[in-house]
Amino acid sequence: MKHNISKETLLKKYVNNECNSEELDLLFEYLGTSQADPQLYSIIDTEIKKVALLQEKMDEQQAAEIYIAIRKTIREKNKPIDQGGSSWFMFSYPWRIAAMLTGIIISAVIAYYFLNEKDKVISYATAYGQTAKIVLPDSSIITLNGNSSIQYISGWSSQVRREVWLKGEAFFSVKHTYNHQKFQVHTSDKFNVEVLGTEFNVYNRNAKTRVVLNSGKVTLNMQESSSQSHLTMNPGEMVEFKDNPSKFVKRGVNAAAYSSWINKKLILDNTSFREIVSLLEETYGLSVMVPDKSLYEERFTGIVPCENAGMLLNAIALSFNLTIQKQGDQVKFQAK
Known part of the structure; x- marks a missing residue:
């Protein structure tokens, strides 16, 4: 931008409904670029946490989905509709509650709650120890751990x-x-x-x-x-x-080695026992106890199966010469 006003200031002014016509044009030119994403999200995230919608606090997932909706709105609009001010929309009584949110926040909340079937937010999640393959609209493939x-x-x-x-x-x-x-x-x-x-x-x-x-x-x-x-x-x-x-x-x-899990195996390349414990806790949901802390620094190179938690635990015990005590999700490793 060939102007003295910073991009961050423009974003904050827009969120607070303070942009004039020239600033709106500059802002929307900037919002069409990938560089806007980090600053936009940071400001939006701060603002939406200050307000409530229908007397309910927005949780982290709602905040993320609102941000996605904002990006959808921005990329399909070159500039806002000017209604004698800097807001995109004018609302009557049913929307007075939404008036708590200004400028782009209003647009975002409406986009979030009223995205049609074509433009809805799609979510996928896996449980501990589960993997899933997702085919995206462009035929790209994501494998979730x-x-x-x-x-x-x-x-x-x-x-x-x-x-x-x-x-x-x-x-x-x-x-x-x-x-x-x-x-x-x-x-x-x-x-x-x-x-x-x-x-x-x-x-x-x-x-x-x-x-x-x-x-x-x-x-x-x-x-x-x-x-x-x-x-x-x-x-x-x-x-x-x-x-x-x-x-x-x-x-x-x-x-x-870092993507071997998609083939239900782990390629360990001088991998420390500490890293394996983190994997067991984060990916498989296990609570791991290691009384002998020196085990954390032990390292191993090889290939072990990871199709399920039980198979992986047995392979780790064999690889590091350990015994396992398991009760529910509690696992205890000890040297033989």
Whole structure:
């Protein structure tokens, strides 16, 4: 933008219904770009948590779905309808409760609650230890690992970015379109993975994010304060970070090992017992006790089956020469 006003200020003014006509034009030009996503989500997320709709607080999932609806609204509109002010819509009595939300929040809530069948938010989730294969509208395929979920808007077209929102872990096989349409995986308001057509694994749990590229090329978009940085990955590379994307670590790895779970096996490549315990807890929902803390630093290389928790536990016990005591979801490992 060739103006002194910052993008963040524009977004905040719009949320508070304070934009003039020229600022609205500038804002919608900006909102049509991928760079707007992190700042937009952060501001929207802050604002919607300040209000209540029909006397009920919006939970995290509703906030995420409202954000998806906002993106849907933005990408289909070049500029808002001017009704003598900066609001998109005018409401009578039935909508007075919605007047608590200003500007784009009103549009978002309406989009969220009144998306038609074509443009509804689609959600998939897996239980602990379960995997699922999802075919997207463009024929791209997502394989969800246990205790994971994705969301996307139905009714994809060739004119807009393909976008999904992930929690947990998933392997993506993205179809390359004839018009080089971008595909984005969002894991937070500060980070997304952008590709054209490729295969890669994304892990997003407990503030830790890891991306491993199997084939093709991806771009990682990372929000840092008021600016955004971009990082390109090549096959066989892994990028991971905890909390702050700007503090990432990038290194070469055996990419197949990180996505081997889609074939119901684990390729362990000098993998520590600590990492395996995290896997058992996060993906299989087990509560693991390890009295001998020195076991955490033990490492193993090999292939073990992971079709179910029982099979995996037995393989781990055999690989590390351990005994297992199991009661319900409680598991205790001890050295023989």
